[in-house]
Amino acid sequence: MSQFFPFPATLNLANLVEEFFQQLTNGLAVGGIYALIALGYTMVYGVLKLINFAHGDLFTYGAYLGLTLLTSLALTDRLGFALGVLVLALMVMGLVAVLGAILERAAYRPLRQSPRLSAVVSALGASIFLQNTLMLIYGARFQVYPENILPATTLNIFGLYLPLMRVLIVLASVLMMVALYLFIQKTKIGTAIRAAAIDQDAARLMGIDVNRVIMLVFLVGPALGGVAGLMVGLYYGQINFTMGWVYGMKAFTAAILGGIGNIPGAMVGGLLLGVIEALGAAYISIAWKDAIAFCVLILILIVRPTGLLGERVADKV
Amino acid sequence: MKQKLLALAAAVSLIAGVTVQAADTVKIGLMAPLTGSWASEGQGMKKIVELLAEQQNAKGGVLGKQIEVITEDDGGDPRTASLAAQRLTTKGVAAVVGTYGSSVTEASQAIYDEAKIPQIANGSTAIRLTEKGFKHFFRTAPRDDEQGRMAAQTIGKLGFKKVAILHDSTSYAKGLADESNALLKKKGTEVVFFDALTPGERDYTTILTKLKGANPDVVLFTGYFPEAGLLLRQKKDMNWKVPFIGGDATNNADLVKIAGKEAAEGYYFLSPPQPQDLDTADAKAFLDGYQKKYNELPPSIWAVLAGDGFKVMVAGIAGAKSTDSGKIADYLHKDFKGYSGLSGAISFDAKGDREGEVYRVYKVDGEGKFVLQKL
Numbered sequence: 001m002s003q004f005f006p007f008p009a010t011l012n013l014a015n016l017v018e019e020f021f022q023q024l025t026n027g028l029a030v031g032g033i034y035a036l037i038a039l040g041y042t043m044v045y046g047v048l049k050l051i052n053f054a055h056g057d058l059f060t061y062g063a064y065l066g067l068t069l070l071t072s073l074a075l076t077d078r079l080g081f082a083l084g085v086l087v088l089a090l091m092v093m094g095l096v097a098v099l100g101a102i103l104e105r106a107a108y109r110p111l112r113q114s115p116r117l118s119a120v121v122s123a124l125g126a127s128i129f130l131q132n133t134l135m136l137i138y139g140a141r142f143q144v145y146p147e148n149i150l151p152a153t154t155l156n157i158f159g160l161y162l163p164l165m166r167v168l169i170v171l172a173s174v175l176m177m178v179a180l181y182l183f184i185q186k187t188k189i190g191t192a193i194r195a196a197a198i199d200q201d202a203a204r205l206m207g208i209d210v211n212r213v214i215m216l217v218f219l220v221g222p223a224l225g226g227v228a229g230l231m232v233g234l235y236y237g238q239i240n241f242t243m244g245w246v247y248g249m250k251a252f253t254a255a256i257l258g259g260i261g262n263i264p265g266a267m268v269g270g271l272l273l274g275v276i277e278a279l280g281a282a283y284i285s286i287a288w289k290d291a292i293a294f295c296v297l298i299l300i301l302i303v304r305p306t307g308l309l310g311e312r313v314a315d316k317v
Numbered sequence: 318m319k320q321k322l323l324a325l326a327a328a329v330s331l332i333a334g335v336t337v338q339a340a341d342t343v344k345i346g347l348m349a350p351l352t353g354s355w356a357s358e359g360q361g362m363k364k365i366v367e368l369l370a371e372q373q374n375a376k377g378g379v380l381g382k383q384i385e386v387i388t389e390d391d392g393g394d395p396r397t398a399s400l401a402a403q404r405l406t407t408k409g410v411a412a413v414v415g416t417y418g419s420s421v422t423e424a425s426q427a428i429y430d431e432a433k434i435p436q437i438a439n440g441s442t443a444i445r446l447t448e449k450g451f452k453h454f455f456r457t458a459p460r461d462d463e464q465g466r467m468a469a470q471t472i473g474k475l476g477f478k479k480v481a482i483l484h485d486s487t488s489y490a491k492g493l494a495d496e497s498n499a500l501l502k503k504k505g506t507e508v509v510f511f512d513a514l515t516p517g518e519r520d521y522t523t524i525l526t527k528l529k530g531a532n533p534d535v536v537l538f539t540g541y542f543p544e545a546g547l548l549l550r551q552k553k554d555m556n557w558k559v560p561f562i563g564g565d566a567t568n569n570a571d572l573v574k575i576a577g578k579e580a581a582e583g584y585y586f587l588s589p590p591q592p593q594d595l596d597t598a599d600a601k602a603f604l605d606g607y608q609k610k611y612n613e614l615p616p617s618i619w620a621v622l623a624g625d626g627f628k629v630m631v632a633g634i635a636g637a638k639s640t641d642s643g644k645i646a647d648y649l650h651k652d653f654k655g656y657s658g659l660s661g662a663i664s665f666d667a668k669g670d671r672e673g674e675v676y677r678v679y680k681v682d683g684e685g686k687f688v689l690q691k692l
Contacts, residue, residue, distance in 0.1 A: 144571075278523045
């Protein structure tokens, strides 16, 4: 924190307010991605009490699959931007969901009855396997999405710089989170997932096929992680095979911040983490932004050990 | 026992044979990574030095004798390098050219110094190599802190008054940022921002927003190309037109790929020149010869600097009128001034570091090409 330049002398109050809101929107855009990935962690944890360390890598697979499909099928050329990206997103979600299901069958189901530590080790192993497979297929260099796929429209609201794409990313994230929330809360399958989260044996006695429920969780979570990877690739352009590590850690933090196992908690945690990072970088120090974010996490966990929304056990998923 | 004696006798006669031969030619050793991950550099070094030796021999060699180049593979690995150095010291070389990696050079320094063989490294930029007091060690590569001087100087020449400095907390980038910061402040340039980003992230808009608030004339980014590319891309999305200057870690074609041509246009960076941008008559003739013989361009400037190392050693032997290591080293330290090498003027200070500028300024044009700037 040696060099700290709070406010240049030329700034007046209006500029300060503008900069604050600018940083707030920057944080929300990053936080939306964190939240989408955090959902995958939190759903798996809710049902299996397992931290799926390979989730960050499924996110990376989303980004790479998106790149391959985009360049090989030329969807945006054929269908136009909006429809093309929508079809692309659905394809990526489907493929990453299948990958998640395979992961569950291969790495987690055989260890369902083992001590929890075995499953965590298996998760770490799966993460290393997935990451290196990607490196062997695509190479270790950075991959770049083609230019000018997205419209470069920038909205100007009260002097704030808001690229249309950032707004769309946040909107899409929120939309998917709300859809997931309604799916879990209002549908019969959602009820089954919640039942399995509370007590697997009791759920089985009630005639719920717990294996199918778990498989479903491993379809939905990775699908959301995969589409988050696609959005990162589309918007930021540059992807590489280790990107899932940083995003995965941040999303995991977000899930804990909001209360792991809790779906609205993951949303709130993700958005909050993004905003804390942005404001910490803006007003304290850029180099310390991760440290600031983790300090806030520790403080929140001291006051509320189960996370911000972590106490509503009955709603756990 | 008898067999051992025989082997010993054979070895003695071999060594004797070598010394007898040494009278006929002047031997110059080349230690290069011919295998391993830097093999392309090492192969280039070998091709360049062999070509230059051929040309020199056509002109009559040195001290009236033909030059013989003896090449050893260091594998780009410190352990292999110390073995290679030991082999070269037993072969009666007058001087050694090489090598590429700093840690690899470091492993061989003491061996050559003990054998009193002058060594001239071509790709090793780590500061510590010339801070150990080895009398026989030289290098044609610039030192890592040379770049900071060049950065401060370039910012001055381009007329920027308010500078923002951004690094990425790696020891290389932070060192360059600290060095530039100190030099800029000494020159009275205002440094309005100094901070670090976290490499490996995707979204740097928070940092750019803060940078913009500091209102600099120019941003000096000392990190690597992946982050530089993202910064340029997101800067363009923000519609912020401030120029960026980077260090030689951004000299990578992927920079333009990541940023996109439009966003990369106008980006300055410092780097030793690309081989094809070497502009002295000597260098042009050399590049022509190289292309004629091998039908390609040298892999990098570092390989060309091995050629410069060879030329320096030949000039040193000629100037000292001897292959005696002490005399060569003395000559290079004291009387060797204003020599024109392939990469520009070469002379050495008391530590064996190269004096004079090696770094050039490049700018990315609208086609995404790196264009040498004349400042």
